[in-house]
Amino acid sequence: MDSEGPPLRITVPSKMQSNEQIKIKMTRNGSNDKNNICCYKFNDAETSDARVSLSTTSSCSLNLNLHTQILINCSNLFAAKLSDQQKHNDSPPYSIEIVDCVDVEMYVETLRLMYSYCCSGGDLNLKRRLMGESVYRVLRILQASAAVAFEAGVLSCLEYLEAVPWTQEEEDKVLSSLMQLHQLKDDSNMQGAGQVLKRVLASGDSSKVNGSDQEEVLLHVLQLVMKANNEKARRELKALVSKMLRETAAAQGYLNSSDLSTASLYHACRSCLDLLSHSFMQATRAQFMESSTTSSEDRGSIARQIARQADNLHWLLDILIDRGIADDFVCMWANQSELAAMHGEVPAMFRYEVSGVTARLCIGIGKGQMLACGSDIRVLLLQRWLQPLVDDFGWMQRACKSLDMKVVEEGICQTILTLPLKHQEAILINWLNHFLNNAHDCPNLQKAFEVWWRRAFIRPSFTQSHQNC
Numbered sequence: 347m348d349s350e351g352p353p354l355r356i357t358v359p360s361k362m363q364s365n366e367q368i369k370i371k372m373t374r375n376g377s378n379d380k381n382n383i384c385c386y387k388f389n390d391a392e393t394s395d396a397r398v399s400l401s402t403t404s405s406c407s408l409n410l411n412l413h414t415q416i417l418i419n420c421s422n423l424f425a426a427k428l429s430d431q432q433k434h435n436d437s438p439p440y441s442i443e444i445v446d447c448v449d450v451e452m453y454v455e456t457l458r459l460m461y462s463y464c465c466s467g468g469d470l471n472l473k474r475r476l477m478g479e480s481v482y483r484v485l486r487i488l489q490a491s492a493a494v495a496f497e498a499g500v501l502s503c504l505e506y507l508e509a510v511p512w513t514q515e516e517e518d519k520v521l522s523s524l525m526q527l528h529q530l531k532d533d534s535n536m537q538g539a540g541q542v543l544k545r546v547l548a549s550g551d552s553s554k555v556n557g558s559d560q561e562e563v564l565l566h567v568l569q570l571v572m573k574a575n576n577e578k579a580r581r582e583l584k585a586l587v588s589k590m591l592r593e594t595a596a597a598q599g600y601l602n603s604s605d606l607s608t609a610s611l612y613h614a615c616r617s618c619l620d621l622l623s624h625s626f627m628q629a630t631r632a633q634f635m636e637s638s639t640t641s642s643e644d645r646g647s648i649a650r651q652i653a654r655q656a657d658n659l660h661w662l663l664d665i666l667i668d669r670g671i672a673d674d675f676v677c678m679w680a681n682q683s684e685l686a687a688m689h690g691e692v693p694a695m696f697r698y699e700v701s702g703v704t705a706r707l708c709i710g711i712g713k714g715q716m717l718a719c720g721s722d723i724r725v726l727l728l729q730r731w732l733q734p735l736v737d738d739f740g741w742m743q744r745a746c747k748s749l750d751m752k753v754v755e756e757g758i759c760q761t762i763l764t765l766p767l768k769h770q771e772a773i774l775i776n777w778l779n780h781f782l783n784n785a786h787d788c789p790n791l792q793k794a795f796e797v798w799w800r801r802a803f804i805r806p807s808f809t810q811s812h813q814n815c
Contacts, residue, residue, distance in 0.1 A: 386413045388461045398457070399443040400450050408450055412457065414440060420460035423495035444494075449486055456490040456499055463498050472502040481507065481516040485523045492527055500527075508542045517546065564591075564606050568614060572658045584661055592668055608671050615662050615675065622655035622700070623685055630691040649696045656699040660706055660748075667710050673718035676707055680727040689734045697734075698741035704731040705742070705754045712760030724761060725769050732758070732773065736780055740787030751789075759794035770798045 386393060394411035401407040417424035428440070447453050462471045476484055484503050491499030507520055524539045571587055574580035594605045629648050666672035689697055704727075710716050711724065735742075735758075743751055762773055774795050781788045 386416055386461065386465060388412070388458050396440045396442055399441070400447050400453050401443060401445045402450055403446050403448070406450075408454070410454070410457065412442075416460050416464050417442075419464050420498065421495050422497060449490060452483075452486040452490040453494075455487055456494065456496055459487070459491075459499050459502075460496060469498060469502060472498060473505065476502060476506045479506070481510065481512055482519065485519060488523060488527070504539060504542055508545070521546065561606055561610060565610055565614070568606075572614075572618070572654075572661075588661070588664065588668075591665060595669055606665075608669075608674075611662060611666060611671070612674060612678075615659060615666075615678065618655045618658045618662065619678075619682065619685070622652065622659070623688075625651040625655065626685060626688040626692055626697075629693070629696055630688050652692070652696050653699045656703060659703050660699075663703065663706055663710075667715050670715070672710060673716045676711070676716055676719040676727060677723050679703065679707060680723050680730060683730065686730045686734060690737070694738055694741050698738040698745060701731075701735040701738040701742060702746055702749055704735045705749055705757065708761045709753055709757035711764065712757035721765055725765055728761065728765070728769075728773055733776075736777065736788055739789050743787070755789045755791065756793070758789055759791050759797075762791070762794045763797055767798070767801055770794070771802065774798050 389410050389412070391411040394413055396412045396414045396417060398410045398412050399407050400410070414424075414428050418428050419425070444453065459472060459475060462475055463469070476487075479487075484506050488500060488503035488507075490496075491503060512520060520542070524543060527539050567587060571580060571583050574583070591605065598605065625648055629652065663672060663675055666675055685700075689700065707716075707727065711719075739751075742749065742754075762770055765773070774791065777788070777791050778795065781790070
């Protein structure tokens, strides 16, 4: 027997690398030839012609007795290197060392799968062996199989991943692993990975997918939710869609978000306003409200339409505020002169949810969420819509479960205090008259009144005394 030379040595990187990056050296260490590959058993010392040593970064090692024909048939990496050596050497076995193994257990499992593939039914048996395994374990096998170029193992893992469901955490890990696999530039592996990635990545022109097509789909989703007839399902889907839109915008960057354009969102707002105006016009007709020929069902239908469009506007406004693009909504709402004029003619039980839109705007302005709208717009907003809100406040307290009235009062106070002093005075004196006569159904704006008083009567005296000094 020839003296033992340096072993075939494979350096296993921490991440998958291309076959060319894995360096191998090998010399023969004896001979043992077997032609019947199906008779081979894993780790069979009697028939093996290759001794494989798996070494970790901490210098621990595990020795396995394997067969070169199995390795050559299953691994393109081993095939290229071992075949070349066998041409020049007559007497196996060979010593093979795989060093720097991060996951020795999965390398052992991968080598065991090579025997299942060659000796027990090929691809079908590999798939059966993977059944019942966790996604995480299959990903570990996938990484080991890719590192030693076990193509059948890689493809079986990919087929498994394509067929089973994933949790969110598993999905993130799958994507990370497949992106590493993609870097190998192996056509068959890339094709298999592509099938798996179809679950989470749209095919085709990415610029188109991220642009008009994506926006069209999301707008369709918005329209479906806004037109839904089942209120419980509609309420649940509104919350879900809002959550997902926030996640999407946060992932893309709010200012650069490409899922829904500002123009599309405002187009949806204007459509809701048109429908709301139409419903108001129907509700203000004297013959509609008083005629005995108008059924309670028809009145209920109009009331539901008003409530629906008010709720849709409130929802769209929340989306705009989340994205920091609600300033134009303030201007748009402040300029609804016809709608505001009809408001007082519609019964309070039909209209109070419309005042919820004004309340949400005041909350947003009070929190500094709408900075681009000028004081003239804020003045117009309150001149046009504060009195309707005051008139509806009693109904809102009793029926608007989605609004915290204390938060609404705080928002109104803060919005008033952003106005020029003369407008603060006019609005608060008018409020005071209502509050003193019907405090129970009127928002409590005493905080704003107190601040205005100090600004109007105490601060001038304080400033003058300092000037005289």
